[in-house]
Amino acid sequence: MHKTLVVIPAYNEEESLPGVLKELHEQVPGFDVLVVSDGSDDATADVARAGSARVLELPYNLGVGAALRVAFRYAAAGGYERVVQVDADGQHDPLVLEMLLAPIDDGADLVIGSRFAAGGAVTYEVSATRRRGMALLRRLVRMLTGQRFTDTTSGFRAFSQPIVTFFATSYPSEYMGDTVEALVEACNAGFTVTEVGVNMRGRGGGAPTTRGFRLFYYYVRLVVVLVASAGRTPRRQG
């Protein structure tokens, strides 16, 4: 049995978190669960402890990327062989965790749970801005990495031990950098990145984090960062 850590970045998710933790305990009782409360104002951390998860509390909101960074440090220090990232809002079904982790056991370093690959499905609406943005990112990532990915912004991902060590010091922490930029960086650093089709459910609660003009701004910013960093080969440690 591989030592596996489930990481849940959570910002004010006291409502949906108990359900997610309960499901994890039932479906994958052998996995350790780490909740990173990203400067939550509600009882997220208490709820997580009550659900017998390990809790890291960031003193203020730093974004998903920063929450993952600290989780990677925790995982690297704890000697975890596999890390899997799950959303706190119940979008990701623990039933498919093993499917997501299987390629890791076969030597992959980063596995992306895709809503759009074969076997994947979305059971919720995606806004027009977001859809166009995702299409643009797909093309850009293909240009930058030479690899085809159908879902570059998915937050349902599994990581191998080497990539966790790598990301523990270099994970991009700006909004959306945590998914797309990390994906490009992993490819550039020579890690094996694959995709698995997974079904995602609607959110358990809460609204999408951003929309409209702000979302557009984030896309532009991300494109600038990606283009500026094109062909950059980050130093791979270990």
Added chain:
Amino acid sequence: MSWQAHLVLVVGAVLTTLFVLRLVRRRELRGKYSLLWLGAVGGFLVLAIVPGLLNWVADRLGVGYAPAILFCLAFVFLLLVVVHLSWELTRLEDRTRRLAEDLALLQSELDDESV
């Protein structure tokens, strides 16, 4: 404007763009600040490439000396940048103070445990 002046402006804008992108590439400038400077350079470049634009705007606004608009814009822009930076600085100071507090409290908890 003479063509030499245009050339200097365009070359300057291109160099600034490359410099900003280089900083982003080396992770020495965050994406959000890079957009600010790239946007400013872009605006500058438009004014440099379309020479009639500044005079046209000056005409519409009834400003007698066209370059004054440029100075005014630059002044307002830099002022806003400075205000924004002081805002960020205030936020950072608050955050480091909070970190120090957290650390002190944690340390005292550890002291209690080791007794």
